[in-house]
Structures are given as structure tokens and as C-alpha cells.
Amino acid sequence: MDDASWDKLFTTATLTDYHAEDVIVADGVKHDDMYKVVRGQVRVEKGNESAQVGHGAVLNSLGSGQTFGEMSFLDGSLPCANCIAEGDDVQVMKLSKQGMEALLQQDSELRTAFYKQMAITVTQRLQKVSKTTADIREAPRGLAQQENPASSLSAKKLLKIRRRLGIPDTEHMACMTQCMMITPGKRKSHGTLYVFETAVGFVAKVFGLRQQEVVAYSAVSEVLRETFTLKKEDGGIEMVVGAGTKAYQFFPTTLVDETFDAINRCRKAMTEHEGADDKEAARRVDGQVAHDPHKQQAPDARAMGALLEKATLEKYKAGERVIEEGTRPKTLFNLAKGRVAVEIQRLNEATQLPESVKILTLYPGAVFGEMSFLTGEVACANVVAELDCEINQIKAANIEGMLTSEGAASQATFYW
Known part of the structure; x- marks a missing residue:
């Protein structure tokens, strides 16, 4: 964001002066304000239950023009660190969430600039933490693998899934x-x-x-485990729809035969006992994008669906480099299958030779490559496939024109 945009954003802000060691934002204490340093320095520190405020580990130091408190504004999360005034001459602009939301709602171009800047800021901070962690030999490496959504399903989550798919609450889920x-x-x-x-x-x-x-059984003419193009050992299930001109193929990671049997069992029971209301049962949601929870900012779902059409699904072999440090991929990556390692180069103190240090392990669902995609900067780490991977990719050049043509509202939601 340029200075004019920042000035516009903070037109309704209030100025507050702080003295040395005053706590501006307290770790774990709810607030919904965003702050910008006008004068002086603000220390960001992380404590623990036994450490007093002002005696924790210093994570960052923020100077004039820098902002903090963004995450609490963006997602309502509690602060994860203390922000403390350093010195007796600290002045901070404070903007309430209510005031900011009203301003962003009125100005879609400012909303676009703000959310893009927030995406850049958060990514830069994560990079800084990752680099700092790499210099601490005792720091844990990698991330815990995401919970498999197929391993457990709460009643609340199942209800959301039913609503999304248009499935009545009275219907049994077979598998x-x-x-x-x-x-x-x-x-x-x-x-x-x-x-x-x-x-x-x-x-x-x-x-x-x-x-x-959603593929309704009333629209399905056959369910097959083997066809001219699908071998049984491929572990797939083909559902032929209509007059046989179209087909969906599903490749479960586990329980292929059980899934195949469940589909046929449900399809047979529906035919025998219920019949089918063709008009209703033939419903199909084709690539529909879920609405953003911030409904007032959500663009047309079809526009975002068209945006995803720009993505390609690429395959990488184990050991293959997805991103090379020092290059400009200008691509946003979304891991769909497999596992990748994020590595940086560090000097080995014993040998005085450069070595690769893994700082993160990413699993399906992870998004990476944000900084190069957002700003065109060079990649600051290598990303290497640890297993055979499939990765969704969107190149910045392929979507810039589409985002521009869709208008500021779509751009804002994309960066959000």
C-alpha cells in the first residue's frame, strides 16, 4: 500500500501516546483494533506463564510506519504476543475494527490494497520466523500432519457438509x-x-x-470397477451418467471395494424402495465455490470458479525440486497430494560448508510460494518433494488480467 492508501485507511484512527514498558497489546487478551507506529519503537515479545511482561523472548521490533494487530482483525484470533512500548516517546495510531470494516466496505479499491498488503505482511513475518528458527539448532523441525478429515467427523461438520451438498438430514451416510x-x-x-x-x-x-x-444415482446408468480405460488394479470407481457420454472417476486412497459396494447398495435401495424424483435427484453442483464468510465482500461464485480454472495440477517425483531458492516462480502452489520439505541453506559451523536445513514439512492443503506470487520477489528457500506429489498451481500472469476485469471486489476477496 502507498502512503495515500495508509492515510486514507487511518482517517478515523485515534492517536495514543505510551511510555516505556507500557503494554499496548497483551498476549492472549482479546482486542479488535489495528495499530500503526507513528513515532518510537514497539517491542514484540513472547512470554510464558512464569515470565513477567517485559521479560519474554523478543520476536520483533517495529518502527515508524509499521503495523500490528492485523491477525486479530482478520480472523478474530487472540494476540499471541505482547506489544510493548520501548522508551518514553512512543505514539501509535489505533483504528477500531468497526471503523475499518465500514471504510473498507465503502471503498473496494482500498479493500483490495489492504488485503493484498496484509497477505504480504503476514507472509513476510512467517518467513522471518522460519529463518530465525533455522538458526536455532534445538528448534523442532516441521509441522504435525493435518488430521485426516475421513478419520473422524463430528455431527456439526456433517451437518455443514449436508447443507453444502444439498443432502437432507434424514439421509443416512453409508461411508x-x-x-x-x-x-x-x-x-x-x-x-x-x-x-x-x-x-x-x-x-x-x-x-x-x-x-x-453431487452426482445423483438417478442420473447414473452404471457403476463400474473396470472399463476399457480403467483397470481394476488402478483402484478406481467409474460412475457413468446420462446416456453413457459422461463419466466421473473416483480413486479412493483406501476402502475401494467397500466404497464401491456402498454406492451400489444405496443405489439399489433407492431404486427398489423409493423410486426417484428425476427433477430433484438429478441436481448437480458443478464446480460451485463456497461463499466467503464475510458475505458483504464475497464476489460472484462463478467468477471465483473461473479463477480456479486457471490452476493446473502438476506432478512431481520424490526428490524433485518444486521451487528453487533464488528463482522467481511467480506462482502460487497448493499441495493436493504428497509431502514437501521447505529447506534453506546454512553454513555448517564444523565444516564451514553450506548445508540444507529443513525448516518446515508441508502436507496436503498447504499453500506456499506466496511472496513471489504477490510481489515477484525471489524465492528465499527450496521446496523439495519428499514423496510423489500432485500440486495445484496458479501463475500470477494468468490471473492478473482476470482479477482486473472482475473488479476490486473480486480482487479483495482473492487476497483475503
């Missing part, structure tokens, strides 16, 4: 499994397959946007 789907248009995506009494539903998350497909 669910992680799965790759190939649409009749030959588009691949990785997500979760749900088998219900009247239809199968598939939900995937691509670049943070949920998409879904």
Missing part, C-alpha cells in the same frame, strides 16, 4: 473416504467422497476455496 476425482471434463482434484442414500458428494478445497460435486 466416506479420501479420494481423487476426475470429472467428465478430465479435471482432477483431491478431496473427500461422501456416499449417501440418493447421491454421492465430493468436497475439495483448492487454494482455500471449497468446491463440491
Whole structure:
């Protein structure tokens, strides 16, 4: 954001002076304000239950023009560190969430600039933490693997899935499994397959946007484990729709035979006992994008769906480099399958030779490459496939024109 945009954003802000060691933001204490340093320095520190405020580990130091408190504004999360005035001459602008939301709602171009800047700021801070962690030999490496959504499903989550897929609450769910789907248009995506009494539903998350497909049994003419193009050992299930001109292929990661049996069992029961209301049961949600929770900022779903059409699904072999440090990929990556390692180069104190240090392990659902995508900067780390991987990719050049043509509202939601 340029100075004019920042000035416009903080037109309704209030100025507050702080003295040395005054706590501006307290770790774990709810607030919904955003702050900008006007004068002096603000120390960011992380304490623990036994450490007093002002005696924790220093994470960062913020000077004139820098902002803090963004995450609490963006997602309502509690602060994860203390922000403390350093010296007796510290002045900070404070903007309330209510005031900022009203201003952003009125000005879509400012909203776009703000959310893009927030994306850049948060990414830069994560990079700084990662680099700092790499210099601490005792620091833990990598991230815990995400919970498999097919391993447990709460009643609340299942209700949300039913609403998304348009499945009545009275319908029994026969099974669910992680799965790759190939649409009749030959588009691949990785997500979760749900088998219900009247239809199968598939939900995937691509670049943070949920998409879904619903295939009703009344529209299905055959369910097959083997065809001219699909071998049984491939572990797939083909659902032929209509007059046989279109077909969906599903490749469950586990329980292939059980899923196949569940689909046939539900399809047979529906035919025998219920019949099918063709008009209703033939419903199908084709690539629909879920609405943003901030409804007043959500663009047309079809526009965001078209944006995802710009993505490609690329394959990488184990050991293959996805991003090379020092290059400018200008691409946003979303890991769909497999596992990748984020590595940086560090000087080995014993040998005085450079060595690769893994600072993160990323699992399906992770998004990376943000800084090069947002700003065109060179990559500051290598990303290497640890297993055979499939990765969704969107090149910045491919979507800049689309975002511009869709207007500021779509741009703002994309960066959000």
C-alpha cells in the first residue's frame, strides 16, 4: 500500500501516546483494533506463564510506519504476543475494527490494497520466523500432519457438509473416504467422497476455496470397477451418467471395494424402495465455490470458479525440486497430494560448508510460494518433494488480467 492508501485507511484512527514498558497489546487478551507506529519503537515479545511482561523472548521490533494487530482483525484470533512500548516517546495510531470494516466496505479499491498488503505482511513475518528458527539448532523441525478429515467427523461438520451438498438430514451416510476425482471434463482434484442414500458428494478445497460435486444415482446408468480405460488394479470407481457420454472417476486412497459396494447398495435401495424424483435427484453442483464468510465482500461464485480454472495440477517425483531458492516462480502452489520439505541453506559451523536445513514439512492443503506470487520477489528457500506429489498451481500472469476485469471486489476477496 502507498502512503495515500495508509492515510486514507487511518482517517478515523485515534492517536495514543505510551511510555516505556507500557503494554499496548497483551498476549492472549482479546482486542479488535489495528495499530500503526507513528513515532518510537514497539517491542514484540513472547512470554510464558512464569515470565513477567517485559521479560519474554523478543520476536520483533517495529518502527515508524509499521503495523500490528492485523491477525486479530482478520480472523478474530487472540494476540499471541505482547506489544510493548520501548522508551518514553512512543505514539501509535489505533483504528477500531468497526471503523475499518465500514471504510473498507465503502471503498473496494482500498479493500483490495489492504488485503493484498496484509497477505504480504503476514507472509513476510512467517518467513522471518522460519529463518530465525533455522538458526536455532534445538528448534523442532516441521509441522504435525493435518488430521485426516475421513478419520473422524463430528455431527456439526456433517451437518455443514449436508447443507453444502444439498443432502437432507434424514439421509443416512453409508461411508466416506479420501479420494481423487476426475470429472467428465478430465479435471482432477483431491478431496473427500461422501456416499449417501440418493447421491454421492465430493468436497475439495483448492487454494482455500471449497468446491463440491453431487452426482445423483438417478442420473447414473452404471457403476463400474473396470472399463476399457480403467483397470481394476488402478483402484478406481467409474460412475457413468446420462446416456453413457459422461463419466466421473473416483480413486479412493483406501476402502475401494467397500466404497464401491456402498454406492451400489444405496443405489439399489433407492431404486427398489423409493423410486426417484428425476427433477430433484438429478441436481448437480458443478464446480460451485463456497461463499466467503464475510458475505458483504464475497464476489460472484462463478467468477471465483473461473479463477480456479486457471490452476493446473502438476506432478512431481520424490526428490524433485518444486521451487528453487533464488528463482522467481511467480506462482502460487497448493499441495493436493504428497509431502514437501521447505529447506534453506546454512553454513555448517564444523565444516564451514553450506548445508540444507529443513525448516518446515508441508502436507496436503498447504499453500506456499506466496511472496513471489504477490510481489515477484525471489524465492528465499527450496521446496523439495519428499514423496510423489500432485500440486495445484496458479501463475500470477494468468490471473492478473482476470482479477482486473472482475473488479476490486473480486480482487479483495482473492487476497483475503
